Structure formats: structure tokens, C-alpha cells
Amino acid sequence: MSGVGIVAAQRAHFDQPLDLKGGSVLPAFDLVYETYGTLNAAKSNAILVCHALSGHHHVAGRTADEFGKPTANVGWWDNIIGPGRPLDTDRFFVVGLNNLGGCHGSTGPASPNPATGKPWGADFPVVTVEDWVASQARLADHLGIDAWAVVMGGSLGGMQALQWTLSFPERIRHALVIAAAPKLSAENIAFNDVARQAILTDPDFHGGHFYEHGVRPVTGLRLARMLGHITYLSDDQMAEKFGRRLRTGAGSYGFDVEFEIESYLRYQGDKFAGVFDANTYLRMTKALDYFDPAQDFDDDLARALARAKAKFLVVAFSTDWRFTPARSREIVHALVHNGQAVAYAEINSAHGHDSFLMDEPHYHAVVDTYLKRVKL
Amino acid sequence: MSATAGPPQGGAAKNMEPRERRTTITPAHGEGAGGQAVQLRADFDLIASWVQPGERVLDLGCGDGSLLKRLIEERGARGYGVELEDAEVLAAIRNGINVIQGNLEQGLSGFDDQTFNHVVLSRTLQTVRHTERILSEMLRVGREAVVSFPNFAYWKNRMAIMAGRMPVSEDLPYEWFDTPNLRFFTLLDFEALCAKMDLVIRERQVLDDAGHLVTEEPNFLGSLAVYRLAR
Numbered sequence: 001m002s003g004v005g006i007v008a009a010q011r012a013h014f015d016q017p018l019d020l021k022g023g024s025v026l027p028a029f030d031l032v033y034e035t036y037g038t039l040n041a042a043k044s045n046a047i048l049v050c051h052a053l054s055g056h057h058h059v060a061g062r063t064a065d066e067f068g069k070p071t072a073n074v075g076w077w078d079n080i081i082g083p084g085r086p087l088d089t090d091r092f093f094v095v096g097l098n099n100l101g102g103c104h105g106s107t108g109p110a111s112p113n114p115a116t117g118k119p120w121g122a123d124f125p126v127v128t129v130e131d132w133v134a135s136q137a138r139l140a141d142h143l144g145i146d147a148w149a150v151v152m153g154g155s156l157g158g159m160q161a162l163q164w165t166l167s168f169p170e171r172i173r174h175a176l177v178i179a180a181a182p183k184l185s186a187e188n189i190a191f192n193d194v195a196r197q198a199i200l201t202d203p204d205f206h207g208g209h210f211y212e213h214g215v216r217p218v219t220g221l222r223l224a225r226m227l228g229h230i231t232y233l234s235d236d237q238m239a240e241k242f243g244r245r246l247r248t249g250a251g252s253y254g255f256d257v258e259f260e261i262e263s264y265l266r267y268q269g270d271k272f273a274g275v276f277d278a279n280t281y282l283r284m285t286k287a288l289d290y291f292d293p294a295q296d297f298d299d300d301l302a303r304a305l306a307r308a309k310a311k312f313l314v315v316a317f318s319t320d321w322r323f324t325p326a327r328s329r330e331i332v333h334a335l336v337h338n339g340q341a342v343a344y345a346e347i348n349s350a351h352g353h354d355s356f357l358m359d360e361p362h363y364h365a366v367v368d369t370y371l372k373r374v375k376l
Numbered sequence: 377m378s379a380t381a382g383p384p385q386g387g388a389a390k391n392m393e394p395r396e397r398r399t400t401i402t403p404a405h406g407e408g409a410g411g412q413a414v415q416l417r418a419d420f421d422l423i424a425s426w427v428q429p430g431e432r433v434l435d436l437g438c439g440d441g442s443l444l445k446r447l448i449e450e451r452g453a454r455g456y457g458v459e460l461e462d463a464e465v466l467a468a469i470r471n472g473i474n475v476i477q478g479n480l481e482q483g484l485s486g487f488d489d490q491t492f493n494h495v496v497l498s499r500t501l502q503t504v505r506h507t508e509r510i511l512s513e514m515l516r517v518g519r520e521a522v523v524s525f526p527n528f529a530y531w532k533n534r535m536a537i538m539a540g541r542m543p544v545s546e547d548l549p550y551e552w553f554d555t556p557n558l559r560f561f562t563l564l565d566f567e568a569l570c571a572k573m574d575l576v577i578r579e580r581q582v583l584d585d586a587g588h589l590v591t592e593e594p595n596f597l598g599s600l601a602v603y604r605l606a607r
Binding site for chain 2: 313329330332333336337339341342343344345346348362365366369370372373
């Protein structure tokens with residue numbers, strides 16, 4: 001089965017100010033997005049895919065080179081989107097975007113601050129999941145979509161799907177909340193803070209204004225990604241993939257790369273630090289930390305979710321220790337408590353938190369089966 | 377195990393034996409899904425008659441959700457199911473059921489007290505290791521527990537034992553070596569446990585292997601028992 005083929009990003013400009021949860025106002029902003037499939041006449045077949053910490057709008061298909069030939073740049077969730085795939089583009093109109101504060105084309109810290117003409121840098125506001133959902137609603141307006149058939153995402157993307165059901169209960173019919181949690185634990189926040197400290201203490205960070213200095217805090221960003229990456233994998237998977245294998249077969253009793261896992265993490269760190277924006281990374285992790293829909297309801301998640309009208313599919317993965325199945329079950333049990341519609345699948349997978357990106361047969365079958373029941 | 381199975385090979389006599397035993401034990405039925413379906417409906421008929429419109433039902437080990445689907449469509453119930461097996465979870469999602477994948481052996485933690493009007497455990501108690509805990513949990517999260525199970529003391533089962541073989545029947549359709557059943561018990565055994573646990577038996581219905589209600593000598597003539605329990 002082939003996917004959606006060659007895709008191209010689009011850009012929407014929003015000139016109405018956006019009030020942010022943190023108190024500041026964004027006077028105007030751009031969102032970059034891609035779409036796959038065709039919006040039907042009733043505009044009832046739209047799926048919004050929300051990305052996680054390091055994701056973006058290129059969700060499926062391949063981008064084209066200058067000659068119009070497909071590149072090797074495949075979307076980050078291509079395995080689930082396309083004709084005959086769970087997000088069947090013969091049936092659904094799928095939208096992926098780069099979130100506000102991102103570094104893949106939407107307005108973010110590297111964009112020019114209209115007040116100064118220089119990059120926002122540290123002055124770009126901290127955006128929250130609620131802010132993202134508010135900006136995504138503007139995108140829905142722009143596309144003429146009154147209500148999404150489905151909003152879905154994994155990890156931080158799943159939190160956005162959940163927030164959609166609370167911010168705009170009338171504008172979402174189904175929420176697919178995958179490998180997510182209703183809020184971060186102290187341990188989750190701790191990992192995020194170590195990652196942030198790695199960036200904030202990098203001499204090349206310059207308080208977030210590194211663009212003007214012509215440098216990037218690559219060392220800090222690389223460390224942050226290495227740490228994050230450990231939490232995305234599972235112990236079993238690391239043992240199987242790397243074990244204690246040495247690259248050269250013998251220890252050198254020094255501090256160069258010796259173990260295969262070191263090599264892998266450094267590669268992942270380098271790859272990420274080469275392209276990602278440190279200010280965006282800081283803001284993505286803060287959005288995670290702040291997400292807590294039950295906070296205004298005496299920490300009673302059931303009360304917080306009571307206003308949702310969507311039907312839910314919640315999915316968790318057995319080896320995910322970043323957001324364990326128990327965290328997904330908190331969402332499920334709150335919904336059951338309220339008598340709301342929810343299905344929950346707990347997938348046996350070796351791939352830890354990253355499982356949501358993998359082509360696990362039962363996982364994709366669950367999503368496929370659920371989406372086939374979604375009425376258009 | 378259908379009649380269209382291929383011709384017997386090498387050890388034909390041995391291969392034939394289980395089928396012959398099964399037909400001897402359940403003369404009223406052929407083998408396989410047909411007979412089973414009659415039974416399932418009889419079981420579900422009773423449960424459906426006990427559910428009032430708008431009531432909340434939790435079906436433990438809900439399989440593909442056919443009971444819940446029926447309770448929702450025919451009785452206007454609001455249903456949730458718990459199921460462990462991947463294939464059944466998929467089938468339940470296909471049926472539009474609120475299915476929650478999980479293991480009953482780990483209890484019902486996460487479900488709040490007295491959330492449901494009825495908590496159903498249909499033909500599953502005999503496969504559960506923590507028998508007392510699941511019964512307690514059912515009556516913690518629900519006002520009423522509905523439990524059905526095969527009666528090991530059914531006369532045909534007794535005959536099989538007398539003949540020296542473990543019973544294989546409509547309600548105990550497995551061989552000893554592939555059965556998921558862990559507990560083999562009778563109506564009397566179950567009622568003794570209920571007394572020990574101070575559970576109130578609100579109602580008991582007993583069916584024979586054709587799905588007909590049994591009124592006399594239930595522990596001898598009944599193949600499947602269905603109980604409504606309360607605290």
C-alpha cells in the first residue's frame with residue numbers, strides 16, 4: 001500500500017490577537033500545516049492530528065525536491081495515514097500542523113518579533129496546551145471546519161486531543177488520546193527540568209537570544225534530547241537493541257563512545273540538536289508541565305472531564321514508563337465515572353513511549369476499527 | 377469439529393472419540409456454535425430481563441460485547457465492558473461497545489464504588505483465580521452482581537465422571553487439557569461460598585443444556601446457573 005504521495009506545506013496567517021493563558025497577547029501569528037485527503041461537502045470528515053514534543057506539520061507523505069521528485073523526507077506518522085491505512089485518506093480529510101511556538105514554520109521564538117524586527121527569542125511567550133487548542137480552532141475556522149470528526153495525537157498530542165474536548169466540546173466528535181496522561185507526575189516534570197537546565201546553562205544560550213550572537217546552544221539541546229530519548233524507550237527494548245555491546249569489542253578504560261547505547265544516544269542528540277530550536281524545546285516541555293485540566297476542579301479529573309461531549313478512544317502501551325498505562329486508565333476511569341463514552345486498549349509493545357509511532361498490528365487495528373465506526 | 381471434517385486418518389478411533397463423547401453427553405444438540413448460540417441466548421434473555429432502561433451495566437469478560445449490545449439496544453442500558461483478549465477487544469470496538477482492556481485478576485481498582493446498577497460476570501467465574509476478590513469487587517462497584525457459571529454437578533457431567541472421563545458438554549465445551557477453567561464447582565458449592573461471604577442471593581435461575589429453565593433438582597438437572605447477588 002502506498003501512502004499519500006507527495007505533499008506540500010501550506011501557511012495560514014491569523015491577524016486577530018490571541019490571548020494566551022500566561023497572560024500575554026500574541027498580536028498575530030502564522031500556522032504551517034499539511035492536509036491529506038479531501039474535505040467532503042458536509043465538512044464532516046476532518047481529522048486533526050496534533051504533534052508531540054518534537055513533531056511538526058509534516059505528518060504523512062513525502063516532500064518534493066526542486067524537480068518535484070519525492071525526497072526521503074517521510075512524515076513522522078506516515079505509517080497510519082493514507083489510502084487503506086487506519087486514517088484512511090479515501091474517507092477522511094487529515095490535517096497536521098506545526099504548533100504555535102514551534103520551529104518548523106509556524107510562529108515561534110525564531111520568528112521576527114513585530115515590535116523589534118528581531119527574533120522573539122526569550123521574549124516569545126510560554127504557550128500552553130490550551131493556547132495551542134485555541135490556535136488550532138482558528139485553523140479549523142480557516143479551513144471551514146465547524147467540528148472535527150476526530151482530534152487525535154500521541155503523548156503531548158494526546159493531551160491536545162483531550163483539551164479539545166474541554167475547550168470546544170461542540171467542535172469535536174471523537175478524541176483519540178494515545179500514550180498520554182491527564183497531567184505530568186513529579187518525575188515527569190523532573191526529567192523535563194533537567195532537560196531545560198541543560199539548555200539554560202549552555203553558554204551559547206545567551207538567555208534565549210542566541211540568534212543575535214550567531215550561535216546555537218547545541219550542547220545543551222543535545223543533552224536534553226539524549227535524556228528525553230532515554231525516557232521514550234523501554235528497558236527491554238534497550239537491552240535487546242544494544243545490551244552491553246561495545247563498539248570495538250573491548251573497553252578502552254576511557255570516556256570515548258564505547259557502548260552501543262552511548263553511540264545511539266549521541267547520534268540521536270546530534271541529529272536533533274542540528275535542526276531543533278532550543279527556545280521551542282523549552283516551551284514544549286513547559287506546555288507539558290503545565291497541562292492539568294483537573295487543577296481548576298479540586299484535582300477531580302471526572303469533574304473536569306464532565307463537560308466533554310466527544311467519544312473517546314484511549315490507548316496505552318505496556319512498556320511505556322513515561323506515561324504508563326495506569327496514567328491512561330486515570331482518564332478512562334474518570335470518563336466511566338461520568339458515564340461518558342470511552343473505549344480503552346492496552347497494547348503489548350516493546351517500544352516504550354515511542355510505541356505510538358510504531359506499526360504495531362493490534363494498535364493499528366484498534367485505531368482502524370474505531371475510525372471505521374466514526375460516522376461522517 | 378464440524379461434520380465436514382476430513383476423512384479420519386491413522387488413529388481414526390482415537391480422533392473420533394471426543395466427538396462421540398460430546399454427542400453422547402448432549403443428545404439434544406449437534407456440535408459447535410449452533411447449540412452454543414441457543415444457550416447464550418437463554419443466558420442473555422434472563423440477564424436482559426433484569427436490566428431496566430437507563431441503568432448502568434458493567435460486563436466483566438464482555439467478549440465481543442454482544443450481551444452489552446443487546447442490553448443497550450433492547451433495554452436502553454448504558455454499558456461498559458472489561459475484556460483482556462486483543463481479538464475480543466477489537467470485536468467489541470467494532471460493535472461500538474465501551475470496552476476497557478484489562479485483566480479481571482487485577483481487580484476493578486479505578487472503578488468507583490457503586491458506579492453500576494449491575495455488574496455481570498457471564499460464564500467467567502470458573503476461569504478466575506481470585507474468586508472471592510472478584511465477587512467482592514463486583515459488589516463494591518455495583519449494586520448487584522449477576523453471575524452465571526456451568527454447574528459441574530449437572531447429571532451429564534456426573535455421568536461422564538462415572539464413565540471415567542472429564543465432562544465435555546455445551547456448557548463445559550473444553551477438553552481437560554485445553555480448558556481455560558480453573559475452578560470446577562456446583563450450585564451448592566457456590567451457595568456455600570455466598571453464605572460464607574455474607575452475599576444475599578436475590579434470585580437464582582437454572583437452565584438445562586437446551587436453554588430451558590429447570591425448576592426441580594437444579595443441582596442435578598441444571599447445566600448453567602445464573603444468580604443475582606447483593607450485599
